[in-house]
Structure formats: structure tokens, C-alpha cells
Amino acid sequence: MGTLKLKNISKSFGNVEVLRDISLEVADGEFVIFVGPSGCGKSTLLRIIAGLEDATKGEVIIDGQMVNHLGAADRGISMVFQSYALYPHMTVEANMGLGLKQAKTPKAEIKARVTKAANMLELTPLLNRRPAELSGGQRQRVAIGRSIVREPKIFLFDEPLSNLDAALRVNTRIEIANLHNSLNSSMIYVTHDQVEAMTLADKIVVLHDGKIEQIGHPIELYNHPCNMFVAGFIGSPKMNFFDADKLDVKNAITVGVRPEHIKIDAKQGDYECEITYVEHLGSDSNLYLTHPKLGAFTVRVFGQVAYARGETLHASLLKESMHKFDEHENVITDI
């Protein structure tokens, strides 16, 4: 079992309110990802769940039990940190076994669990090395191994991949996904990275300024963002926003269209635009266009294009993929 419930969590540092009234449920075995801009309180929330920081208000409930008064070691959680945080003076094996040793687990069982985790992460040949003798990717795997060995109810990850290079990040991401499949434990994961969030999550929690903006399945957030912040935050390149009256759309203040929902054509279309910049990514291309009335916006097209800066292009916005927002930046759902 590994369920988590947060009830009206608030946190202030002095006068600064960092988290406001956060309520959230994580089901057993669920993979939940916190995303949000830098400084929005993701790490603080994770540290509150871990018991490394006390909430100013609210309750943390793990497996139906209120754990506000419990220390980090007694909550049945484990945490993987961005900076690996391995104990520099211990071997990989000792690093992974320390938590169990502190909990007075029998030696044989520690050995067995460490061996199992090491096999899982292909760390067996490295067990007698010290962290200084490992590469960045290996260190991160040891950190993950350390948390597996504890057999926690809930895994916590704070941007575990952001110190790795791109190729390694993809590998480790897949490893974490496999880990989640084989262990079937609940995981809470903080990241900046869109791709990590979209690919790993069962449920994404979008945080902004210490508040939850929206909770939902990645595709649900992509298709039905509940406000302009979420709409702009999920998806890359960012959603384009236009004044509704410039597009002649009624009953809305702002209209959002994703870059992939704009059709372009060299000859005909609704808006005649100038190309200001082209990004060739190989598999797809991003075109930056300007229109005298609409202003600047981005278009994403599949595959490669032969257009160049300065050329003229016709763009048409797909009506059925438009998102409409009211004066409070909330989405308008017209049925």
C-alpha cells in the first residue's frame, strides 16, 4: 500500500507564503508528477511530504495515517535528490544499506535487498566503489538504488535527472518507468522537463505560485487545460494566445491555439504572414511568423520544410482546436 493524501497544506517562510492550501490525493501505485515554474514550491511540497520540513498548516496522511508528527525516517518514504546526495565516505554497498542498518535490519536481509536492487540497476560490479569513483549516471542509479532498498510506501524524486546529459536522461527516464512498472509503488516526481512529465506521469499536478492550477492525466491537461497558465505551460513550443476580437471570436477575451494546430500553405489561407525565423529539428520544424493584425506566433509542422526567413506564408487556425478564455484567464467550455 502507498496512498497519500494532502489536506489543505500551507507553508510560509517568515512572511512569505510559499504554498497555499494544497489538497491532493495519490492512489496506490500511481505515478504523480509535480511541474511548475522555478520557485513555485515543488521542492518545498516534496520536502513536506518527506517530513524534512514542517507544514505551517494542513495534514499529510500516508496510508490513512496522519504523519505530521513523524520524522523523515519513520514515514515509510524514500527520496532521490537532484544532487545525488551519496555519502562520500562510504562504498556503494554501504550507501545503499545505511538506512536499513539504522533501522536494525538483520545483516543477511540487508545484503539480500542490496543485491537485488543492484541487480535491478546493473550496479553489481560497482558495489565496492566510492561515489567519487563513479560517473554521474552511475551515481544517480546508486541514489535510486538506495531508495529501492528501503522498500518505501512512496518514492519521492526531486528533479533526479536534471544533472544528467541528454542521452543519459532518456535512458534513466526509461529505467524509472520500468522501475515503476515492476515495483508498482506510488511515486511522486518533481521535474522541469515537459517530456519527463508527459511520458512518465499517470497524473500531472501543475503548480504555480504555491497553488495547484490543475490536476489531471497528461493528455487531459494537453487537450483541456483549465486556464491560460496550464495551457501555456503544457506543450512545447508554447501555445499561441490571440486577442479574441482580432480573430472575430465571440464570447471570449483570449483565444489559444497550439502551434501544431495551425495549418500553413504557400498559396492560400486565412492570414498572410511573414516568416521571421525557422527552427529545423529534423523530425519537425518550428516556424515563427508575424501577421500585421495578429502579431507574432509560432507554428509547428511535421517533417522538414523548405521555407526560409523573410518569405511569405498563409496560415489558417483550426477552429475546432481553439481554446477560449474569459477575463479571469479561465477556460470557457461551450457545449
Add this chain to the structure above:
Amino acid sequence: MHLDKKFSHIGRSIFIHTFLICFTILALFPMVIVIINSFKTRKGIFREPLSFPTAETFSIKGYETVITGGDFQLYFTNSFIVTSVSLFFILLFGAMASYALSEYRFKGNLFMGLFLAFGIMIPIRLGTVAILKLMVATGLVNTLTALILVYIAQGLPLCIFILTEFMKTVSDDLKNAGRIDGLSEYRILFTLVIPLIRPAMATVAVFSMIPIWNDLWFPLILASGEEVKTITLGAQNFIGQYLTNWNAVLAALSLAILPVVILYLIFSRQLIRGITSGAVK
């Protein structure tokens, strides 16, 4: 252009080295004089104080007097006990206080830090009279404990000031990982934090040790009894009102330098890393 740069680099390093060599000579000069004169006869010392001992003036009479006659070994032991025990407690309490100041947010944290570091600016000797009264009242006069207590108080401010800054640089993640693994705050301090700031600890150790070893003031006032004399005070035995046994004084002082030099050599590798750790990464 390349040459120019190289030249200016060499020029700079010549300048720096000249400066450092001059400084070293200046600092070592008195010590060298003491040491070479300790190996000379009395006549040799007064006729030609700056020359090296020759076959004619060479003598180790001073060392004989010091080692065989009198309580030199006792003084030496006293100094050693006072310095090492004080140093141990300065580092222990200093590290614990710095950890609390750098790690925990509590009301009055800043005030506490300033208060504890205040002693850097106010010499503890200003309080001599009060300290003496206190020691008399508690019956600690003429004990090594009195000296140790005073030296701990004297060493703590600088120690806390330096260590607090260094402890702030230790990664929070590491301490948190320890907490999740169930380490107590003491274990986190002693097994995770202190090993990482070893260079700073060594720096503090050297800066605290030398004044304690060399101090004449507090031994004279608080512990002048024969049994508890430290070596700097003991060396004064050979300085008489009418006749000073210079051989013995110089020999005693030369011997007194030794342990400090040895300890310094032990700490110095760490020390250099401590001083340059911010600059060279």
C-alpha cells in the same frame, strides 16, 4: 601577444615570490636566532649572536640543563595537556554550535551568531580580573582546568565564526538523505558534515592552537604553581633577577617550538586546501 602574456605571468610570479620570500625570512629570523644560539656557549651567544655555532662555541649545555635539571618534562606535559584538551573542546563545541546556527531556523539565530562571534573583537584578557575572581571562588586557581576553560572560551568565537560559514556550504540534500535514512542529528554532524569541512577544521585548529601554546598571560595569573606551570612560563625559571641562564632559556624555547611545528605539519595539507578552497575550484 602570447609571449607578452607569458612574460607578465612570469613577472607577476617573480614579484609574488620575492614578497613571500622576504616575508618568510622576516618571520623565521627570530626563530632561527633562538635555535642557533641555543647550541652555543654563553660566551658565543654574547660575542657573536648572529653567527652559527663553531667548533669553539658549540655547546649543548642548555639542552642538558633543561632536560636533566628541573621540571621541564612536567611543564611540557602540562602545556601539551592544556593545548590538546582545549583544542579538542573548541573544535567539538565550535562544530556543534556552528551546525545549530547554520542548519536550524529559530528565533534569535542571527543574534546568537553575532553574540557567539563577538569574542573575536573583544580580547578575553580584558576580563582577566573577573576570571581570576571566578577561579578563586570556584577553587580552580592553580589547576590546568582553569587554563583549559579559559582557552576554550578564547578559542570558540573564531571557531564558530569560521565553521558556520563553511557548514552553510555543505549540501542540504546530503543532510536530508541522512535524515531519511534515520541518522540522528549528531551522526549527521559527525559523519557527514565534519568530514566535508575538514580543511576548515584544520584551519581553525591551527589558529586556535598557536595562541594557546604560546600564552604566558593566563598561566602566570591563573596557574603559576610549580605543578601546573606550562612551558612558556617554565622557561621563565631560567631568567633570574641577577643571572639569566640564556643557554637554558633558548634551549627550552627551541624545544617548545617543536610540537607546534609537528602539529602544524600534520594540519598544513588540510590548511592549504582550506584557505584556497573558495578561490580554486
